[in-house]
Amino acid sequence: MAGLKDKRGFIDKERLDLSERKAVEYWMKRWGVTREQITAAHRKVGRLTKDIAAELGKRR
Template sequence: MAGLKDKRGFIDKDRLDLTERQAVEYWMKRWGVTRDQITAAHRKVGRMTKDIAAELGKKR
């Protein structure tokens, strides 16, 4: 599985699982957004990071 390495293992770079705290924190920092903004975008467009980024007006 391709992904981003963190202390516990790998974070999937294509899909965002809101139950994965490390992944959510990574994308919050990367995109400069809040958890609520990520959650709202995730609910609106689904779990694909490219779609969430587009919804937030950010580059993946």
């Protein structure tokens, strides 16, 4: 599994789990958006980061 190393293991770069604080913080910083924007996009298009990035108008 490709992902980001975190103290508890790896963070999946293909799917975003909103309950994983480190993953949400990573994508907030990478895309320059707020938690609310990520949450709204996640609810609208699902959990795949490529779809969330497209919804936010960002590059994955």
